[in-house]
Amino acid sequence: MTRYVNLINGVEIPMTEAEITARKAEEAEWDNNNSPFSLAMESLRLRRNNLLAETDFHGMSDRTMSSDMTTYRQELRDLTNGVTTKEQANAVVFPTKP
Numbered sequence: 001m002t003r004y005v006n007l008i009n010g011v012e013i014p015m016t017e018a019e020i021t022a023r024k025a026e027e028a029e030w031d032n033n034n035s036p037f038s039l040a041m042e043s044l045r046l047r048r049n050n051l052l053a054e055t056d057f058h059g060m061s062d063r064t065m066s067s068d069m070t071t072y073r074q075e076l077r078d079l080t081n082g083v084t085t086k087e088q089a090n091a092v093v094f095p096t097k098p
């Protein structure tokens with residue numbers, strides 16, 4: 001069993017029941033938000049968003065975006081569609097930048 005303590009000025013002080021309950025709720029929330037699938041999707045979205053950011057200047061009002069670039073950016077936005085498992089998220093193939 002995990003022993004919950006507060007460390008105050010280098011001294012371990014046992015948590016109260018209310019503190020333990022709050023801590024367990026925080027841990028459960030963290031576990032739910034940091035499942036292997038959630039982490040894989042976060043990594044996928046981060047890479048996708050960076051690739052989109054690299055091409056944002058093509059969408060400025062003083063430029064005309066090519067149809068190839070429009071297609072590329074749409075394919076990037078669609079990457080997460082239908083991905084429901086960690087394995088699918090890790091197997092996504094990114095489109096080639098025109």
